[in-house]
Structure formats: structure tokens, C-alpha cells
Amino acid sequence: MSRLNHRIFSLRRVVAAMLLATFGTLADAKVPIKVSGLGWIDDREMRLALERLTGAREADVLRANAIEDAAVILTSALNDEGFQRPTIEIVTTREDGTEERFTFDPTFEHPVPRTWRAKALRFRIESGPRWRITGVRIEGLTVLGRDDGEAYFRSDAVLLARARANAYSKGRVGRSEAALLDELRRRGYGEAKVEATIEQVDERTGNVALRVVVHEGPRWVVERVEVSHVPAEGVTLPDPSMWSGVNATPTLEQDVRQALRLGFYHGGYPDVAVTLHTRPGPVHEGVRQVVLVARVNSGPRVTMGQARFEGNRKTRESVLQRRVSLRPGEPLNPVEMDRARQRISRLGVFESVDLRYEPAGEGTRDPVFSLKEGPAYETNLIMGYGSYEQLRGGVEYRQMNLFGLAHQSRGLLVQSMKSTRGEYTYTVPELFGESIDGAAKVFGLQRQEIAFQRQEYGATFSLRRALAALHGDATLGYTFEALRNRENALSTVATDAKQLNVASVTAVVTTDRRDNALRPHKGYHGMVQLELASPKFGGVAEYQRFEFSGSYHTAWGRGRWIHVGLSHGVITTVGADDDRNLPVNKRFFPGGDNSIRGYQMGEAAPRGADGRFLGAKSYALLNVELEQALTQTWSVVAFADALGNATQLRDYPFRERLYSVGLGLRYQTIVGPVRLEYGRNVNPRHDDPPGTWQVSIGFPF
Known part of the structure; x- marks a missing residue:
């Protein structure tokens, strides 16, 4: 359902206005304009707009027409905000320094005096009640x-x-x-x-x-679709009866036109034109039967010439030619050519990809791709804050179109108060066929966890394929890594290996049908991951790690939404005699702003008899939220989190249960919600906190 787009101040606008006020980035206008009565930020924004629109920055004086134009702009802006009876007093400073005052009349029964010439201009506004x-x-x-x-x-x-x-x-x-x-x-x-x-x-x-x-009138229902066209070579049209009995809507008319065009496109008729008109019938019991009459003008049949490319200064032409499936002499199908354009765009190294056709002889056209290559590299600074790692900052360095092959690389270094992370990824688009990308990554991580210091170094080789049917993707990868734990204060420190080399194969499948990944209000998403580690793959550890997570979002009335998240993980050691070769790093340590929110990261892990933490081999987490909008950008949430975990598989799925409830405040930004939440623990264990404040960015699940 469509909604009106209401004008609301965002944090971005406030910051921009403050920067303008502080640093004065715009040159002073020759004819100064002042606006008062709207509030500091709105006054300034409107002043800048009026200076641009009236020419006050260049003109020596503003005449009556320009003054009236400015008043009309102000009135229109106020009306759109609901102020239907504003009073606008115009104060002009004449060339001799004297002032003149005039109350603007939006009906123009009393226009601005034609003799006015202003060296300075002031608008004093009384907005009146908002309608x-x-x-x-x-x-x-x-x-x-x-x-x-x-x-x-x-x-x-x-x-x-x-x-x-x-x-x-x-x-x-x-x-x-x-x-x-x-x-x-x-x-x-x-x-x-x-x-x-x-x-x-x-x-x-x-x-x-x-x-x-x-x-409302009668409901229109399609009785039949009549198609009038001259038979054409290589054209197969859909059966018109498929549309009989359905509602006649603008969307259906578009579908009929597109289906008919596609039939001719596949036959090599790129200029086909379809006109459609409705022939209404009588009304019976509130339903009007209508006949859709389609007339098709096929145009000439065209064959494919030679695909040409413009603007590829660095990109090899062979890389581009492989994305064009049609060959010279085949029927020119605009759908296939647009698909080629999209494949070239997906390489990720072009700012724009345009397509046009040029004649290349009788009945032949050359597709010409006009390309604008993006920058060869870019550097981005990273800053953020989280409840556990606190302040973090880093740098990201990306290289595009390496060797002219559309290969890409990404280097990342991030330092926080509790971790150091670095990685380098090299990506090859469409490594196998059209839909399988390849990537190689080397990585390193050191992070202070709740009861040990995590160190991980290694390399991953992976293949990724988009799954259109699932609105997701599938990834298959091989990883070799060295997993270390230092400063181990876990209850299992006596038996934990300090370092294990792990070789594993990982498969991940995702689906995402949310209406908005950053601020979901409707739909669902899911993820399933299976990691198999074995000495047969080149390492020492042997385990099987399975995880899945999902969420569901739906509206409950107006401005209220229910969010439900569910995740589960389990580790087995089939093939191993015991857990000595199960790395501490691979066990589960729940807790944190995206887990059970009454605990900091890792604090909800099981505890041993000595009160120290243990890594879980199984866990299940349920998150339920009720979100209520306060404004267009602010909302409040009430949440309940339930966690079950177990250190031994004989207690699967969980032996211990923990619960947290709480409230939170969220501010929506272009990168997701900024969240301030407090989780209160319902049944804290000995040494557990009574509750925890969480500050983070992004949706929790």
C-alpha cells in the first residue's frame, strides 16, 4: 500500500545544517536574505533555497517579481507542511538604506509594489496552526x-x-x-x-x-484476449486463453503486452509494437466482462551483427565478449542483449553500461555497449561502536578490474579495543559459467573473549552461486586455519589444546524474502551452514558443526511489528575418540547484542562447577520483539530472549535455560537502526550480571 512521504528532519540534515552554520561553505549572497519564524534549521535551509532560486547571490538588487516569487515559494512550502493560513511579512531594505514593510497576499489582490528594489530582504513568518x-x-x-x-x-x-x-x-x-x-x-x-x-x-x-x-463501479473481468498480427517467422505466441477469467487491471495489460513482445523478440523482431485497447461488455451482478484487443506490428526481422564496445580502456574485450551469448547471424533478441548488459554490469567494475544498436547492412544491426569504467581503487575509513568491542576503526582498500579481467580484491584492517582483524580477498566473477563466482581469502584475527584470547589465521577458497528460486545463494568453500587460544580461563583449560590446525569444508545456503534487509517489517530470511573438519582434508581436528538461523517479520496493526528470530547450533565429533581435537574457538559462547541481550558477548556460555565458563556444544536461541513506531525514524521495542545450551551432546538440545527481557530505543539510519537496549536477566546464575546495556548498529537478527 502506498503511503505519503512526509518530510521529517533526519540526523543527516541536522548535521549538514550544523556544518553549514559552522564553516559557512556557501558564499554570501549579494542581496542578503533572512528568514525567521520557522526554527533555526528550517530558517537556514529556506534562506539558502531562496538565495539560489531568486538569483540573490549574483543580482545587485531584487525587484518586485523576484520578491513575490520568494514569498510564493515560502507559502507553498508552508502549505505543504499543513500551515494553510500563514502570515508572511516582507521587510525590504532599499538602496538608500530605508526599510519598507508589506504583508504578502497569496491571492495577489494586493501585489507587491512594482517599484520595489531591495538591497536586503527579510521574511518574518507566523505560521499559524498546522492543519x-x-x-x-x-x-x-x-x-x-x-x-x-x-x-x-x-x-x-x-x-x-x-x-x-x-x-x-x-x-x-x-x-x-x-x-x-x-x-x-x-x-x-x-x-x-x-x-x-x-x-x-x-x-x-x-x-x-x-x-x-x-x-467503485463494476469489477472488470477478462472474457478473452484477441490478438491481431501478421504471421512471422520464428515467432511463438502464448495461448491467450491463459488470461481469461482474471481481473482486468493495468498490471495485466502490461503483462499481455510484454508476453506478446517477448514472443516476437525471440524471433528476431526488436522493433515490435503492441497496442492494446479494452472493449467493455455489459454488467452482470457487479461484473463487467471485457475483451482485450491486441494489435501487433512486428516490424522487420533483424539479425545480430558484431557486438562492439566503447569506453573499455582497461578491460579486455575478451572478458566482455564472453558475456554476450548471441553470435553474428542469429536473430537479434533484445532480451538476450539486455541480459548481456546486466552480466557486464554485474562484473562490478563499471559505473554505467548502456546499450544501443547501429545498422550494419540490410536487416543487420550491431549492438554497441557504451561503458564507463569505475575507479581502479578506492579507500574507505571504517568507524563504529559496539557494547563489547567498544570503539573500533579501520581502513578498507579495494582494487577493481585487476589485469583488465574484472577481478577484484579487498584488503581490510580493523582495530577495536578488544580485537585486531585483517583479511585480503581476491574475487573472480563468473569463474565457472555465468553464475558461479570464485574467491580466495587470507585472514587473521585476535580478539579478547570473555574467558580466553582468540587467535585465528588461515586461508579460504570458495565458490558462490546465486539461487534465484530461493532469493539467496549457496557457497561451498575449503578452509585451512590455525586456531589458538591464549590466556585461557575456561573451566576446561587443563584439557584444551592451545593450538590446532583445522582443515574443513563448509557449505552455506541462504534465502532472504524480507522487504528490507536493514529495517525488516515483513517477510523472512534463513541460513543453513554445515562445516566438516577432518584430518583427511589436511588438518588435525575432527568435528561436524551445524548451524541454522532464521527470522520472521510481520505487521501487527499500524506502526507495530512483531519480529521473531530462531537460531540453533550443534557440534559433534563423530570419528574422534574424544573432544581433545575440538578447538575451543569452534565451541559456542552465546550472549551479546545479537544474542541474549541480558549478557555481554560470551557471558551466557555455560559455567562449570568452579564457576568458570565452558564452551557449549549445543545451543538454541529464541528472540521475540514487539516494535512500536514513535516517529518516522524513532521506535521503541520490547523484547524477550530465551537461550538453552549444553556442554555435552547427551544433554541435547540443551540442559541450561536462561531468559532475558528488556526495552530498547532505535533510530533508523541509512545503514540500519542505531540501537540502545537494556536486557534484564530473569534467572541469572551466580556471578551473572543482573542486566546489561547494549549499544549497537544494525538489526539484531
């Missing part, structure tokens, strides 16, 4: 529920700032009418009409009551 939609009465709507219909015009999705979110303006109401009409058309009501008017307004408070009248 806000407090009630909506809908008549004639049966297809949608009352609440769903009202939601197009008025939102209860946030607890705070509802006046701004529900501000009245003609433009916003018009967009709401159009959105509701689009929904009705999408459901097959081709004759629907929507009209919204003000039923009542309180000029003192700004409360507005809307009356929305809906004329």
Missing part, C-alpha cells in the same frame, strides 16, 4: 476495510509527531486520492473514482475532517 487530518469519513468503499481505506489519508502508525505525519495540504490529499484509486484499479475496478473534500475545519486548532466518496 492536520483528525478524522476521515469514507463512503462507498467495500473492497477494503474502513481502517485500510482511512490509512491512505491519515496515519496512526506513529505515536509521536502525528500532527506532522497527518498534516493537511491539497497536494497530499491529491496524492492520497491517486493512491487509493490505483489500489482499486489494481483490484480490477477500472471505472472507480475517488473524491476527497473537507467536511469540517476548525480554524483555531487546525483540526480537519475529510469526507471521501468512492464510486
